[in-house]
Amino acid sequence: MIEIICWLRGLTYSKYQGHNAKEALMSKLPWKTMLALAAVLAATVYAFAQISSGGPTGMRGPMGMHGQMQQGGMMGQMHSQMMQGQGGMHGGMGNHGGIHGQQSGALGVPTMPGQDAFGTIQEVVQILQADPATDWSKVNIGALRQHLIDMNEVTLHAAAAERMFDNGIEITVTGEGRTLEAIKRMVPAHVSELREIGWNAKSDELPNGIKLTVMTSEAQLLTKLKALGFMGIMVQGSHHQPHHLMMAKGQFAMH
Numbered sequence: 001m002i003e004i005i006c007w008l009r010g011l012t013y014s015k016y017q018g019h020n021a022k023e024a025l026m027s028k029l030p031w032k033t034m035l036a037l038a039a040v041l042a043a044t045v046y047a048f049a050q051i052s053s054g055g056p057t058g059m060r061g062p063m064g065m066h067g068q069m070q071q072g073g074m075m076g077q078m079h080s081q082m083m084q085g086q087g088g089m090h091g092g093m094g095n096h097g098g099i100h101g102q103q104s105g106a107l108g109v110p111t112m113p114g115q116d117a118f119g120t121i122q123e124v125v126q127i128l129q130a131d132p133a134t135d136w137s138k139v140n141i142g143a144l145r146q147h148l149i150d151m152n153e154v155t156l157h158a159a160a161a162e163r164m165f166d167n168g169i170e171i172t173v174t175g176e177g178r179t180l181e182a183i184k185r186m187v188p189a190h191v192s193e194l195r196e197i198g199w200n201a202k203s204d205e206l207p208n209g210i211k212l213t214v215m216t217s218e219a220q221l222l223t224k225l226k227a228l229g230f231m232g233i234m235v236q237g238s239h240h241q242p243h244h245l246m247m248a249k250g251q252f253a254m255h
Contacts, residue, residue, distance in 0.1 A: 117148040124248045138250035147247055150182035158183050158209075160230035167215055168200075169225045171233070174209035183209050186234075193237045 113119035121144060128134045157179045161172040173183050187203055187210040194201040200215040214233060216222050225233070246252030 117145070117152065120148060120244060121145060124245055127245060128248060134249070139248060140250045141248055143250070144244055144248045147244070149178075150186050153179040153182035154186050154234070155231065158230075162229055164222075164226055167217060168222070169214050169233075171212045171230045172206070172209065173212060173230065174206070176208070180208060187212055190234055193239050194233070197237055199236070 113122055121141060124144060125141065128136075128139060153175070154173075158173050158175045161174075163170045163172075173187055174180075175183050184205070188205075191201045191203045191212070194214065202213050204211040204213070212230070212233070214225055216225065228236075243252055
């Protein structure tokens with residue numbers, strides 16, 4: 001292109017060298033050739049100007065779409081957002097995590113410990129560590145763990161045979177091995193808690209378990225007892241959480 005420009009400049013300069021020189025140059029090249037060269041030069045200059053200014057030709061130039069996006073403007077902003085994973089296709093499809101990565105960022109750090117007993121112990125330990133008055137020479141996390149195992153055994157593995165009377169409910173709770181041990185610790189201890197909240201309850205020991213009896217003269221409470229059943233009765237009261245902390249502190253015997 002530089003050679004063409006220089007050549008054309010030479011043509012322009014020649015008109016000042018006299019009529020004879022001009023005629024000599026014009027005679028060497030047909031007028032159609034001159035016109036074609038001028039058109040090529042004009043198109044080249046226009047294309048170069050479009051590329052430099054980021055116009056339509058620039059978008060179709062050697063740099064392609066990314067070349068235009070990097071120039072700034074609306075398309076450049078969209079490309080930047082996509083590359084940063086702000087909802088664009090590059091973040092969703094180019095990343096192996098894809099949608100899962102976006103969900104992780106939206107939800108933040110997980111809050112569930114993964115296992116209920118683990119979570120209970122974790123919570124209690126955090127409370128103890130945050131309390132400057134904690135006497136670590138008396139803390140017994142092992143006792144709390146054993147109690148949570150008892151709760152698990154009674155809740156999931158104990159057999160409970162319920163029988164309704166006109167004035168109450170009788171529940172025979174039985175099990176074997178570790179489950180039986182948990183039944184004999186937890187059920188009688190819970191009877192004391194039921195009495196504190198005003199229930200007429202008692203427990204009788206059996207060779208393979210405990211018989212739990214709750215009596216009432218109120219028809220409404222009788223209907224409630226039938227609906228609650230064994231585990232519904234076992235969860236009555238709000239003593240479990242404070243007892244867990246007291247066990248961990250060594251202030252309360254495991255039951």
